[in-house]
Amino acid sequence: MDAEVIVVGAGPAGLMLAGELRLAGTGVTVLERLGEPSGESRGLGLAIRTMEVFDQRGLLPRFGPLETGNFGHFAGLFLDFGVLDSVHESAKTVPQSQTESVLEKWAFDLGADVRRGTEVVGLRQHADHVEVVVRGSGGTQRLNARYLVGCDGGRSTVRKLGGFDFPGKSSTRELFLADVRGIDVRPRMIGEQVPGGMVMAARMPNGDTRLVMSEHGKPPRPRTEPLGYPEVADTWRRLTGDDISGGEPVWFNAFGNAARQVTEYRRGRILLAGDAAHVHLAAGGQGMNTSVQDAVNLGWKLAAVVRGRNTEDLLDSYHDERHPVGRRVLVNTEAQGHLILSGAETGSLRAVLAELTELPEVRRHLAAMVSGLEIRYDVGGGGHPLLGRRLPHWELTTPDGRTDTTALLHEARGVLLDLRDNPVLRERAAGWSDRIDIVTCGPVSGEDTTAVLVRPDGHVAWAAPGSHHDLTSALTRWFGEPRSH
Structure with a gap:
């Protein structure tokens, strides 16, 4: 193999994915058609969930001082994001070019191989690898990788060559x-x-x-x-x-204002993320927010499969979890497009919606939708309110000192929080200690939760009390079989 994973596209999705793979020890080569960064900045700002994701990887200091605020909009109607449960505000003026620069430097520091001026012109999928034909300054060559991920934007070459169906609506404006x-x-x-x-x-x-x-x-x-x-x-x-x-x-x-989404995010050893998987009207920076989350959801799963710790079934959860999220974004951006682009005929509808946004429940619902904080994956188990949701920022006291749930995710490993000093719980999880960090800490103020298993992407896979399945089942599903201990 020339690489364990080839990522096509050096935009936010591709570079975030490269960093995630390298954090997990997986070799990755990024192929980018452009010889130099374009400097274009379609995305302007970082949504709250993007701020959280970057913070959980320790990336925010790389951006320098950020202008943040709790204001946002839905089709131009004001929203107060301060009603949401987050320690972060959205950053309003970060150009996408800066985000790409930060992520490229981060991926490079972690050992990713980023090759610019290299265009994918062909590919063929085999039983155990993907063959990629590329053209660059040195001519045409063939590269082999165990997996290929297309992060190459709305006009994705990987999507077309890989035979993905891309249904939806064409642009009308x-x-x-x-x-x-x-x-x-x-x-x-x-x-x-x-x-x-x-x-x-x-x-x-x-x-x-x-x-x-x-x-x-x-x-x-x-x-x-x-x-x-x-x-x-x-x-x-x-x-x-x-x-x-x-x-x-x-x-x-x-x-x-086209609205399209692939029917499947994975076809064998070829996967799609970001705009390669979904295109929609640019509304509130949701495109980049969604693309970054695609990468964070996929990265640790793909690395676990490549490293032999999980079966390929784990990759199916990438589609199962992210396809509904992408669909949800298409629906809300299309609704915003009708309100923004249709002119005077939507005035009455806009007036009614403005009245509705005066209701706290409506404001919270729309703010959570466009900020990326409403997402809840189906991780099984039911019962506990945190299951499938991103873990809130909790301040923690451990035997080694104070920390928080955000800092514990910097290395992109799973985390088991033992909030009641339970040695039986820790012993049960010991077989996975090469893949998860087991942290004993004091109770969280205002929380009845006694233990939480957190995936590398920050989403809760198991929690007690209330989960309907046991810890061992959750650990095996998300982190593979335990090692002997």
């Missing part, structure tokens, strides 16, 4: 996004309606202005040439009356 330097336009909230369409404008910390615009009656059209800035400026002038033609475009592109 075209939108422009542009970061422009040296212009002075008034701020406009996403979804602001003007007579000819929808506009948004926001000043970024570096002084550039982010613009989003869409004209009514302008369906997507095939583009034989790249979008030019004059077309962007003309569209903004028609919609707002403002002349931005003298501005300096940092970058700009056109995108649509």
